[in-house]
Amino acid sequence: MTRSWWGWGNVEDEVRGAELEALLARVRALVPGELTRHEPPSVAALGLPEPRVSAPASLASLCSADPGDRAAHAHGKAFRDVVRNLHGDLRHVPDLVARPRDEHDVVDLLDWCTREGIAVIAFGGGSSVVGGVEPRCDGRGVVTVDLERLDRVLEIDTTSRAARIQAGVFGPHLEAQLKPHDVTLRHFPQSFEFSTLGGWLATRAGGHYATLYTHIDDLVESIRVVTPIGISQSRRLPGSGAGPSPDRLFLGSEGTLGVITEAWMRLQERPRWRAKASAHFADYAAAVAATRAIAQSGLNPANCRLLDAAESLIHAGVTVGGGILVLAFESADHPVRGHLARAAELCRDHGGEPSAENAQDVVGDTWRASFLRMPYQRDALARHSVIAETFETACTWDQFDELHHAVTEAARQAMYQVAGTGVVTCRFTHVYPDGPAPYFSVYAPGRWGSTIAQWDHIKAAVSEAIATHGGTITHHHAVGRDHRPWYDRQRPAPFAAALAAAKHTLDPAGILNPGVLLPAQ
């Protein structure tokens, strides 16, 4: 398989043939417009500038100045990244891509870059959708440190169900190393195949399970981080009240405080019991109320994904008035049919119609199959000038109606302004007792050469609506460079000052991912 330099995943998996025809047919029905296919430029045609820095002899063997390498590390995988790549618009590329073989190499790379004032961008799978790995560091050299060689599970403690794992391992290779021991990290973000443990930790990734142990934050036992002033190694502890949590400072630090090299992660046994169903609702408000009841029930479903009517139509092929709640329960220890039955009862209490408990869940399965193809389909649409992107947030239940209305209206108005029309859909990715994490998708007809400007207008409008109606600017996509304006407003000012002080202490030369989370020094 060949990793795409410009788009999602593997070149061999791109949308083509019948899948492409069906996709374009669906899109034509939603967002009319010309659907001309555009080809990505070759790397050679990009005309990348010469690297501004060169590695010392001791590190030269780790560093690549290959244009394909540099191009593949210039952007993340957001819609705006893919479109810029398709246009050959790579204004900021790393000068070198370094691939440390071990932690010593990471230390040596940071030492060199600290001495020389070279910016360092820690790079896992590069699936950032917020400009988190893009070297917008004007006027200085940039080395992107790709951790792909740190890809091993080093120790497994089956008694405590935990493993010491190197940060650069990709999801599938991580699970493959755990499988012989009958354990799993059970962390499956949509990016699973093309993202790494270190990336998940640095960005506070959310897995695809709806409740309980799904956020990478809660799966961490200890973290090891190389900072410019030394290695930070927390202890393996199942719980500790000894001062503010060291791990929680590095979780979400997005490469600005250090380079995560390994972590002890909590594992789970592989599930043996499963039960799933979907419930149809004629009314969206009733569907939300049912979802809230389940989120507050303590049943803790593995899946509790409320699709609104548009999402149901596009991704599950079902016409429904209010929405579909896709439910699943799992356990490695005990049967879960009783849990599903109780959740179905809560659906019926709110006017929902759950599928039979043992029925094959066609709707849910269709949706799940669609889920894994979405990033590839987004790229196919981008090549046809369709604006297709997602954004996400979380809010308390009491705010949800207001936020949902405001965000949906903001998206529609913005799409009307820049594209004449468009569709916005909503699903919940996670639910908490105190609120949901709504995830929105937009589809609008674009004009080739203008789709980034069109999207940026939409994104600014919806971000503003999120910020002013009780949402977070990101629930699990991180801050990067693109969310900074809203993040800066969201976080408490004294905390921002404290974080900047912590950063300055750990990274006195200001080399680590400048411009992410904090202003570049």
Added chain:
Amino acid sequence: MTRSWWGWGNVEDEVRGAELEALLARVRALVPGELTRHEPPSVAALGLPEPRVSAPASLASLCSADPGDRAAHAHGKAFRDVVRNLHGDLRHVPDLVARPRDEHDVVDLLDWCTREGIAVIAFGGGSSVVGGVEPRCDGRGVVTVDLERLDRVLEIDTTSRAARIQAGVFGPHLEAQLKPHDVTLRHFPQSFEFSTLGGWLATRAGGHYATLYTHIDDLVESIRVVTPIGISQSRRLPGSGAGPSPDRLFLGSEGTLGVITEAWMRLQERPRWRAKASAHFADYAAAVAATRAIAQSGLNPANCRLLDAAESLIHAGVTVGGGILVLAFESADHPVRGHLARAAELCRDHGGEPSAENAQDVVGDTWRASFLRMPYQRDALARHSVIAETFETACTWDQFDELHHAVTEAARQAMYQVAGTGVVTCRFTHVYPDGPAPYFSVYAPGRWGSTIAQWDHIKAAVSEAIATHGGTITHHHAVGRDHRPWYDRQRPAPFAAALAAAKHTLDPAGILNPGVLLPAQ
């Protein structure tokens, strides 16, 4: 009711009469020695020095220089605090006790103290057992800021199940304000009656439930903190991946970064279904294995407290070879007898004998009744020169046997050295999939006037054993001043530097609880 200035809780609730006789009889059987009762000195006899600072006119009405007030705020409620009080040994007392009426008063107090370089100790219920509220701040004036007037539930959002609550409210008054709305914070540390929300947040308190939503950390939606450079207010969010969590920096900050004035807290419905049982084990290792199996089962018991043989004897009145596992399940939504049945099955798989599922749980109930009297009994024993104190930790399951053996042996050897004999018991307060939180109690005969030195020797020995065998120096008792030597070794050095930088930025004059978590500036 009258709060004791020198010991735990209310004067009217102290151990006396038949309870005292029975307690002393039990202790005589365990730790032989003289049991003479000593009386606490009167406050007048303490001869406190005159306050070194006086409040400006604008703040004078908030501040008390009353000797009883100052004495009651000089120490926490550890064994060494109570004994020092009994001896009239109050070397460090606050110069003034300030009781702000609202947040403005807190801001004004911090402004004044910042200007004058006066140390500020935020004080909730004063139940610290680690020197967290003791003004060991040589050479400078000290104002203890007692938040007891900030005692209201300000808003309740029953849709999201959350409430905005002032930090100075004590446990019972907090629950009393929630009860009319049929919700509960469901956070019941052993100190519940005499500790406050702000104290729980500042020290990362653990509730008495064994699993899931029991730590105050996980019940927080947002926190409001007055720092010397401004007010930090995080947003109400059920989840957010926007940078490192602001709340997690203040959780566990123990009054060193700011004064917590209020928080939005997650609530729960009051449980409607309950099931409980106890399982006897002939073998401790088998009991630990059963407890681990339940902790890793996903059943998430409300109680899962493994008492070792000595703990079973002393606090549940039962003679058993290995130990007793006290189990309970609760839910507001669905019956939990099935969960208990599965947990009982796991006990039987490991050789345990669970009580009948619907039987009255006499053993568990006896233990629970004993639990609430323990601090009062500790004080009664301290008055009779008995060394009676607890310490706690957490470790991964793979480390537990080694840690348990090392700590138990260290305690026994230390007691042998300083007291000739002694008893050490162990229970689990919390269990996680990756490890337990063992809680140890020691009882040894002391000599009046020497019991602190005797205890300090024991404490140093067990802390060393914890630190070198994979434990945390504290799971839920916090760091304060007394755990500093081991905390300093435990936390990663780069994190310590980052925390110090954050502290210096938020508290430039270094007035906030100097010496706690970090060296005094």
